[in-house]
Amino acid sequence: MAIATNLGFSRIGANRELKKAVEAYWAGRTSPDDLRKSAAAIRAANWQIQTDAGIEHLPSGDFSFYDHVLDAAFAFDLIPRRFRNEAPANDLDLYFLMARGLAGGRQTQALEMTKWFDTNYHYLVPELEREQVFRLARNTSVEQSKEASRFRRAVRPVILGPLSLLLLSKSTDGSNPLNLLDRALPAYEELLQQLSATDATWVQIDEPVLVLDLNNEVIQQELPRCYERLAASAPGIRILLATYFGSLKENLDVALRLPISGLHLDLVRGRDQFEKALKGAPSSLTLSLGLIDGRNIWKSNLTAALALAEKAADAISTDRIMIAPSCSLLHVPVDLTGEDALPAEVRDWLAFGKQKLEEVSLITKALNLGRSAIADQLEENKGALARRTASKLVFESTVRARVAAIMASDLSRKSPHTVRKKKQAEVLHLPSLPTTTIGSFPQTEQLRRERLRARNGVIGQAAYKRFLKKEIEYAIRQQEEIGLDVLVHGEAERNDMVEYFGELLQGFAFTRNGWVQSYGSRCVKPPIIYGDVSRKAPMTIEWWQFTQSLTNRPVKGMLTGPVTILQWSFVRDDQPRRDTCLQLALAIRDEVIDLERAGCKIVQIDEPALREGLPLRAADATEYLSWAVDSFKLASAGVQDATQIHTHMCYANFQDIIGAISAMDADVISLESARSRMELLQTFVTSRYPNDLGPGVYDIHSPRVPEKAEIESSLQRALEVIPPEQLWVNPDCGLKTRKWEEVAPALTNMVAAARSARSALPTRVETT
Ligand code: GLN
Numbered sequence: 001m002a003i004a005t006n007l008g009f010s011r012i013g014a015n016r017e018l019k020k021a022v023e024a025y026w027a028g029r030t031s032p033d034d035l036r037k038s039a040a041a042i043r044a045a046n047w048q049i050q051t052d053a054g055i056e057h058l059p060s061g062d063f064s065f066y067d068h069v070l071d072a073a074f075a076f077d078l079i080p081r082r083f084r085n086e087a088p089a090n091d092l093d094l095y096f097l098m099a100r101g102l103a104g105g106r107q108t109q110a111l112e113m114t115k116w117f118d119t120n121y122h123y124l125v126p127e128l129e130r131e132q133v134f135r136l137a138r139n140t141s142v143e144q145s146k147e148a149s150r151f152r153r154a155v156r157p158v159i160l161g162p163l164s165l166l167l168l169s170k171s172t173d174g175s176n177p178l179n180l181l182d183r184a185l186p187a188y189e190e191l192l193q194q195l196s197a198t199d200a201t202w203v204q205i206d207e208p209v210l211v212l213d214l215n216n217e218v219i220q221q222e223l224p225r226c227y228e229r230l231a232a233s234a235p236g237i238r239i240l241l242a243t244y245f246g247s248l249k250e251n252l253d254v255a256l257r258l259p260i261s262g263l264h265l266d267l268v269r270g271r272d273q274f275e276k277a278l279k280g281a282p283s284s285l286t287l288s289l290g291l292i293d294g295r296n297i298w299k300s301n302l303t304a305a306l307a308l309a310e311k312a313a314d315a316i317s318t319d320r321i322m323i324a325p326s327c328s329l330l331h332v333p334v335d336l337t338g339e340d341a342l343p344a345e346v347r348d349w350l351a352f353g354k355q356k357l358e359e360v361s362l363i364t365k366a367l368n369l370g371r372s373a374i375a376d377q378l379e380e381n382k383g384a385l386a387r388r389t390a391s392k393l394v395f396e397s398t399v400r401a402r403v404a405a406i407m408a409s410d411l412s413r414k415s416p417h418t419v420r421k422k423k424q425a426e427v428l429h430l431p432s433l434p435t436t437t438i439g440s441f442p443q444t445e446q447l448r449r450e451r452l453r454a455r456n457g458v459i460g461q462a463a464y465k466r467f468l469k470k471e472i473e474y475a476i477r478q479q480e481e482i483g484l485d486v487l488v489h490g491e492a493e494r495n496d497m498v499e500y501f502g503e504l505l506q507g508f509a510f511t512r513n514g515w516v517q518s519y520g521s522r523c524v525k526p527p528i529i530y531g532d533v534s535r536k537a538p539m540t541i542e543w544w545q546f547t548q549s550l551t552n553r554p555v556k557g558m559l560t561g562p563v564t565i566l567q568w569s570f571v572r573d574d575q576p577r578r579d580t581c582l583q584l585a586l587a588i589r590d591e592v593i594d595l596e597r598a599g600c601k602i603v604q605i606d607e608p609a610l611r612e613g614l615p616l617r618a619a620d621a622t623e624y625l626s627w628a629v630d631s632f633k634l635a636s637a638g639v640q641d642a643t644q645i646h647t648h649m650c651y652a653n654f655q656d657i658i659g660a661i662s663a664m665d666a667d668v669i670s671l672e673s674a675r676s677r678m679e680l681l682q683t684f685v686t687s688r689y690p691n692d693l694g695p696g697v698y699d700i701h702s703p704r705v706p707e708k709a710e711i712e713s714s715l716q717r718a719l720e721v722i723p724p725e726q727l728w729v730n731p732d733c734g735l736k737t738r739k740w741e742e743v744a745p746a747l748t749n750m751v752a753a754a755r756s757a758r759s760a761l762p763t764r765v766e767t768t
């Protein structure tokens with residue numbers, strides 16, 4: 001009999017209970033015990049949902065207070081000295097100190113945060129050193145699998161595999177984290193032994209790194225050696241090695257021969273490995289078929305998924321088949337039930353976490369009992385897919401015609417950067433090392449309350465607008481007082497940089513409660529792009545005009561770029577991503593040109609998600625980068641030379657996309673670099689990045705206020721490698737998650753640091 005399984009579930013709770021619980025704890029309003037109770041309740045609710053959906057293998061240990069990579073580091077005691085030195089009062093505070101740089105009244109620099117593969121989820125990067133000691137110090141995995149046993153289903157503890165843990169970590173002393181494998185394995189062996197003493201018969205070991213380009217030695221030697229040891233250490237445990245986010249490709253053969261009991265394959269993104277896996281799987285190996293898309297929200301084509309499952313059943317027996325989502329359901333919202341604000345027509349096409357698990361169960365049922373066992377559901381599913389294909393909501397002929405008519409000249413500025421730079425300097429008159437921010441200012445309690453009241457109709461639109469204008473005016477006065485050179489309106493009217501534009505564009509739908517974790521307690525509610533995209537009317541002009549009327553200093557127009565809108569939305573799966581992206585780019589282009597017409601001299605088009613859209617395999621990168629860069633240029637290149645185009649990117653490893661970043665040809669790029677202590681900047685230096693750039697001089701993800709001296713030394717590090725006439729001074733990212741009490745002193749220190757640096761410059765240099 002095939003088994004219905006799941007790899008992991010959203011941990012934020014159906015109503016973002018986790019956010020509320022951890023934030024209350026951070027604010028000192030609740031105790032560690034309260035927080036643990038809330039967490040246990042979320043886990044119980046998740047297992048209930050999964051049980052009700054018919055899942056037979058419940059994942060445990062997939063829950064996390066903040067991040068699962070941090071959990072693995074914490075379990076194995078990979079705790080850098082600076083955190084121990086603070087000697088927090090308890091383990092939870094130590095954990096949150098690593099995550100946030102602030103906990104229980106202690107503070108220090110948090111671990112670096114970076115994107116989890118090509119998702120919009122961020123993990124914390126463990127720091128390792130040559131002599132790193134691994135020790136199973138905290139084993140929450142065992143506790144959580146005991147908790148799950150109450151649900152009378154097979155409990156499957158989930159752990160992050162040793163290769164993935166090491167490869168996702170960074171070394172602080174130049175050593176290669178992979179050399180630590182022999183130090184890590186005993187701790188993993190102990191963990192497996194402890195798990196074998198619980199009821200669990202299967203343990204899921206996640207090794208998503210196996211879908212990446214890995215060097216041969218890792219695959220041919222380290223991987224087999226690693227799993228031989230793990231398998232030998234706990235003979236009572238059946239290891240399910242889980243891979244996802246792509247195909248194993250050339251790594252598949254080795255994976256099939258490992259001494260494991262099961263292998264999970266992502267058949268949504270890695271369909272190409274299916275036949276080969278069926279042929280090559282030894283008779284002792286169970287295959288877990290990832291048939292239901294864990295990265296998107298569309299109903300599956302059940303007939304097609306079932307056909308694959310049946311093919312597998314013919315090739316190997318159903319006893320060796322598990323049916324599963326392609327990856328953990330961490331990346332989709334919990335439940336579609338109650339989403340009654342969606343257009344009914346669109347809602348009919350969707351499936352969230354719970355519904356996806358129901359699909360898993362249906363396929364499993366059909367496999368075990370025959371298609372007739374789910375005949376009605378198959379018909380219903382076919383109907384929904386047919387209604388979607390035929391829907392009038394999806395197709396817009398004018399948009400299609402515009403995309404078809406895009407010309408090469410639409411994709412480039414009129415003159416090269418050096419020429420533009422002079423013209424812009426004449427208009428802008430900025431000092432050297434100009435200071436600015438990334439766009440958003442604190443989204444205060446009050447702001448959120450007023451927004452909610454406006455949404456619920458408690459206050460009218462006019463009153464809400466008046467309120468927003470006051471917020472903007474406050475932000476402007478603050479910035480003037482702080483002494484910033486290029487101002488922003490602060491994005492008070494936006495609750496989210498993608499949702500805001502999505503709501504104003506054609507082709508988007510919005511959920512009420514479709515939250516997905518971004519990092520820690522931060523959640524996002526990705527819009528759903530279901531049809532051709534176009535701009536119904538200007539989107540930001542009025543706000544910009546109002547803001548500029550308040551001040552003599554230049555105010556940046558602030559837009560979200562096409563690639564980021566694409567990347568942070570649930571994207572239609574009935575046309576290539578590229579086509580949707582070009583449609584978005586045309587809409588943003590119109591807005592940029594309208595801003596310029598209104599008198600705006602600087603337009604920032606944020607592309608923080610450009611890097612995360614990069615395919616996981618190098619072979620696929622060129623194609624993606626080519627349409628991603630084209631989309632940015634299509635959006636930005638419609639302006640005159642004297643109009644300055646900024647872009648912003650964060651959390652990225654810029655190394656592998658520096659060519660594309662240069663090709664985007666923005667006049668100024670601001671980037672995240674404080675958490676990595678300016679290491680990221682090196683790439684721009686080595687590649688001789690020609691345009692201007694503002695490496696973030698302090699980390700905004702932590703509530704800690706940086707000292708002037710600290711910012712000065714960041715700035716000095718930047719000045720050592722970047723000519724002053726190319727350099728801007730700004731924080732790492734937008735300030736919406738911070739409080740004014742943190743932002744005002746931090747920016748004041750930043751401006752002071754910039755002024756000191758400016759006065760120390762050999763001669764006054766003309767910038768911008
Ligand atoms: N302009 C946006 C802001 O400041 C950029 C956010 C981002 O890069 N994630 O909030």
Ligand code: ZN
Binds near residue numbers: 438733
């Ligand atoms: Zn950012």
